[in-house]
Amino acid sequence: MDAMTTSFGEVLLWSFWFFIWIAALMVWFRCLFDMFSDSSLSGWGKAGWAILLIFVPWLGALIYLIARGKSMNERQMAELVRRRAAQDDYIKQVAAPSGPTEQIANAKSLLDSGTITQAEFDALKAKALA
Template sequence: MDAILKDFGTVLLWTLWFFIWIAALTVWIRCIFDLFGDTSLSGWAKAGWAILLVLLPWVGAVIYLVARGRSMNERQQAKVAELQAAQADYIKEVAGGPAAPVSPADQIASAKALLDAGTIDQSEFAALKAKALA
């Protein structure tokens, strides 16, 4: 019975270490992506942070989070807002948005242009004109 508990405890301990490792790796990768996505840092500053994050990955990630954690969040929020605005603009562009109402005179002029071009005949022109005036 003691061997079973010891094996179960070992499994739990390895599971705990696995999740700690994955969490630390996720934080490190997030720091790397934030570092190279930040346009306000100079090349030398990025190089210094990169060296710190590569040579001392876990300590470097903690230092990075302490030094630049607040600005990481601000940059992320700005990027999300920018993406939402771009998405809204795209949706408006694709949907066409509410079109300005076309006056009857414009509709008749458009139908007359189609008649002159030979696209429609006189009866179709008369039907479009009557619809515009209705």
């Protein structure tokens, strides 16, 4: 019966090692994904890093972070900027009416529904025609 019971300290220690293991896996996969997404790294360079990361995973990930950590951050930030610009372009393309005629028609429909006042309609019309 004693083999089945564990103390609170043992459960805490198991939890600690489990979270350390998950964190190490996340770092390892991040290094692996970064390596394959880096277009400046040659095929031989990727092969070398892959061999290191596969055969000595935790030491390889640590060496990768030391050697290429700064460029990892730069690549990630550049990708975020690129995605943000693409998202902004898409939103502008979809959300903005195509021309002044459509803008005035949208404003007129808002005026007819009572959502905006005549003064607001005139301001939107002037803005569309400007």
